[in-house]
Amino acid sequence: MNDRTRPTAPGMPARDGARMPDTPDTAGEELLEELSPAEFEALRWSVRIGDGLDAAERAEFEAWRRADPTHQAAYDEMTGVSEAIDAMPAAGAARLQARVAIDRAGESATHAAVPVAPATSPAPPRPTRRRALAAAAAVFAAAGGGWFGWEASRSEPVFEQRYQTQRGQQLDVALPDGSQMRLDTATTAEVSLYRGRREVRLAEGQAMFAVQSDKARPFDVRAGGTRVTVVGTRFSVRYTPSIGRPEVQVAVQEGRVRVAAASDAAAPAAIELAPGETVAADAQGRPGPVARIAPEGVAAWRGNRLSFDNLPLSAVLAELGRYGDVGIAVHDPAVAALPVTASVDLQRMGDFVRSLPQVLPVRLERRQGTTEIVAAKR
Template structure:
């Protein structure tokens, strides 16, 4: 039986452009529907305040001033809302002049055409070029209906600042937000809506927020493995301590502990792909609008790692041994010239060791090696061979004490 050949795939520029236009149109329509739904959930007085704040910036004629005073007098909350929205628009007004001009020109054309259509509804509508951001412009035109129809075009032009504010506020809202936490000895695999996976170690907390233009995880404390689904249009950010990790798609681990081994520091190790690690000057709350200043960064490939201190300063890049990335996934922990007290604290993250150290000099003794987290008894038995100590029973616990003369 002869297999019929597939039809040739048309890759001419015009067809490619058509397909791109279809995809963009579908995305714009989805944005329009989502933004209109968002606008409907907002307080009408706030939207009107944004409208008046924007119109007032360009000046009001006598009739508009009278209307404005009537609106202010209608409710005691209108004045404070107007002042707050006016201050919020200050940032919008710092946009480059050419951007504002382009927005106003586009809005003016849309508004005039909408007004003309309303005035001559019996006449067939003429096709026109689709706006780049129909959702935002549609919302702006809806705001225009808050005032008389004759002023719609002027309102649409004047509300560009308020429209930008509303659009920007909508874009800044996360589409997914959740806090994850594991208890002592517990591990958790989390499948995120974007196709990425988080593997959380014991005693770990992570805050996940997915935005329309980027993805973000704040590792509050603990350690996690990140398996990131590739999406160049939506970079993946991990914030941990004073460090920021930015990737598109890869596998890497991040450790940040408030106490214990490397307390306050953040360690990143890459299993596959590439990540960029930067020091971050945290000046605000978690989230996309936290005001995070990015410092000097390094790019890591597979088998590489780096540590950032509490101030975001990066140590030299180091090689990570095969299997050394997130070794806790295999139930192992490694120590390298680690104080005994910190080594025991690391074991305690996974369960009760039954070991105590009361002598600071013993707790400061250093050891190294790789150990099975599930074999705490084996670790305890090995201590007298690794360090000048012995184990003494003290009720329900074993105390690690120094050996005199050694």
């Protein structure tokens, strides 16, 4: 023990005999040194998941999690610690985050991943260490003058992250509250988690949500003029104004979902969707008639397949263009308006294009280096 008084964060005293390190500059680092290899790797995964994982990275995480019972226990123990680090002032957070930084190629900036030998039984959780590490993060924040205001204010988010996928890419995201989000191609979403609520702003694209139930913190998805509110459920939201479809489409797989205009004034017009129901809301957020949808039809894009029912050819091609270069053009308005009913494999879009002359009165012509769909000769 040093003679001087050790700093503690407001509301975050050391408990259960947890030793607070000597100074804010070394608090978090000393506690990180005490983590077991499994705990340190779990903390690295917690940070990495917060940034978003693609399909390959998600498979890598699942393989690590299932490799040993201690891995899941360690990950559960570290959940929330990375949030505490993120909430710190920049100077303090940088020091700790440098110790758990993840290189996208899979290498740690400071620590290499250390394999853990299988144990005969799962290791018991160590809440004292988790509290101590979170407390160390609070010490850094207090030293920077930011902890008290963060603790006292419910209007500031405790987690914020922007996620974006490129054309042809999908992304699985595990949110710190336990919810799951899968983004489709060409999608942008901003996540803000507060102490009393959770919010996702879908700027463009579509996403599937599996929301962790928390009655004290409703989960809102805002897209265009529409607000979708849930507590715990599985549902999809689509908003693609960039291809001329300003409506917001909501479909429910499990649970119940409330759909309303984003403005409070229009809230009385809200509707509630049950499993197997879908609705489209207009640009002002006003829901239209409720329709039925098969469970497998909710976010069918997750299986790399899209279905179209009596949709104009131009709209079908615009939708396929979100996933890749179709390499085709339509200039004739009459051809563009032809109705299409089809199921398209997104990994074989060329097959769909080549089949068009068999189902529509059209033919394919090469014109100036581009394939154009034109009306069939009579």
